[in-house]
Amino acid sequence: MAIERTLSIIKPDAVAKNIIGKIYTRFEEAGLRIVAAKMLHLTREQAEGFYEVHRERPFFKDLVAYMTSGPVMVQVLEGEDAIARNREIMGATDPRQAAPGTIRADFAESIEENAVHGSDGPETAAREIAFFFKPEEICPRTR
Numbered sequence: 001m002a003i004e005r006t007l008s009i010i011k012p013d014a015v016a017k018n019i020i021g022k023i024y025t026r027f028e029e030a031g032l033r034i035v036a037a038k039m040l041h042l043t044r045e046q047a048e049g050f051y052e053v054h055r056e057r058p059f060f061k062d063l064v065a066y067m068t069s070g071p072v073m074v075q076v077l078e079g080e081d082a083i084a085r086n087r088e089i090m091g092a093t094d095p096r097q098a099a100p101g102t103i104r105a106d107f108a109e110s111i112e113e114n115a116v117h118g119s120d121g122p123e124t125a126a127r128e129i130a131f132f133f134k135p136e137e138i139c140p141r142t143r
């Protein structure tokens with residue numbers, strides 16, 4: 001299986017609950033390495049740009065309000081099959097549908113305030129990583 005990179009966001013509800021470390025442990029236990037990370041409070045423009053594909057969806061306005069309601073932690077995760085692996089440990093969008101033991105089953109509040117984001121495919125991952133990180137801000141392991 002290929003080594004991939006994916007973009008992960010710990011969303012404002014999870015940052016507010018002070019569980020960044022608990023979620024990082026889930027990544028590490030799944031064999032995903034954090035190769036870049038930053039905390040930031042998204043502007044409306046950033047949130048709208050990041051979720052551009054959802055612009056016409058009925059929940060878009062609420063989604064932008066939620067994503068700008070507090071700081072987020074953004075990271076690049078690297079590992080075997082990282083995109084699918086991260087989606088697997090995140091669980092379904094709606095925490096009520098999420099498999100037991102997943103991040104959303106354990107920590108999400110609702111279908112909207114659902115604790116984490118993860119890229120959904122290779123093209124999305126490339127776009128989303130470039131949205132937040134310059135190439136020199138990503139630190140592959142040297143040992």
Ligand code: RTP
Pocket residue numbers: 054059063092093111112113114116117118119120
């Ligand atoms: P994400 O992009 O954040 O990893 O989540 P996802 O693929 O599981 O879900 P997606 O369909 O891409 O939706 C993006 C985010 O919008 C919010 N949402 N709210 N109120 C609603 O019905 C609704 N549906 C989606 C969630 O925060 C979701 O993660």
Ligand code: MG
Pocket residue numbers: 120
């Ligand atoms: Mg999505």
